[in-house]
Amino acid sequence: MASKKIQIEPLTPMDIHKQEFKKRGLSGYDRHEVDSFLDRIVNDYGDALDQIADLKNEIVQLQGQADKFKKQVAEYHAIESKKQAIITEAKEKAQKIIADATIVADNKTAQALIDTDYQRQQLETIKFDYERVKKEVAGYRNYIQELLQKAIANLEDEKWQKALDHYFSTERFYPPDGSEPLTLTDADEEIDEDDEVDNEAGIEVNFEENIDDSHHSSQLIEGDSPNISFNGVDSTGMKHVADKDIIFPDNYKDNN
Incomplete structure (x- = not known):
């Protein structure tokens, strides 16, 4: 049979204080x-x-x-x-x-x-x-x-003018004395006012001139001409031919 482990209470200051010792014999502790x-x-x-x-x-x-x-x-x-x-x-x-x-x-x-x-x-x-x-x-x-x-x-003066008239379909009267040409309307008015016609002179006016196509056919040309130079050009860049002024495209640009 296993022995039981006896648990001892921890000692406290009170236990020490209450502890008393028995006296043995005549000569014990003080x-x-x-x-x-x-x-x-x-x-x-x-x-x-x-x-x-x-x-x-x-x-x-x-x-x-x-x-x-x-x-x-x-x-x-x-x-x-x-x-x-x-x-x-x-x-x-x-x-x-x-x-x-x-x-x-x-x-x-x-x-x-x-x-x-x-x-x-x-x-x-x-x-x-x-x-x-x-x-x-x-x-x-x-x-x-x-x-x-x-x-x-x-081109001569009269041919140049006739070429333009032909191109623009303008009927113009050319006097035999070389004076300034007149349009058909102006010529009719002048004849009506004078009321005289010189029949002896035998002047025939042909309003449909036969113009050489190789010299007078006109075409519109587009493009630049920056360096045009030939004799007869004045300071304004205009070519004078028989009292007619011709302005080329670049000359027009430079003057405007």
């Missing part, structure tokens, strides 16, 4: 010395118990602070882990953005080089075409100027 010693033990033991209680309370308080610090440390580690995860994710996103931007920049640079080369080729082609057209226009202008100069040189 009662006063024993009581004085027991009083010292009671005081010191009571102080020790108070210190132990204070230390236990302090331990409990420190344990609470330690638990609080442990909780803060755990929270700090959680925040640190989260922050590290955010930093890692941000780095990955930044690297991806940089890589994508680099690809886009390289593509745009390559495309810009291609476009620049294409535009340069186009510009060279345009310059070449411009010079070619410029030469063709200059040659055509010189050709037209020569034709005009020859036509003007071959």
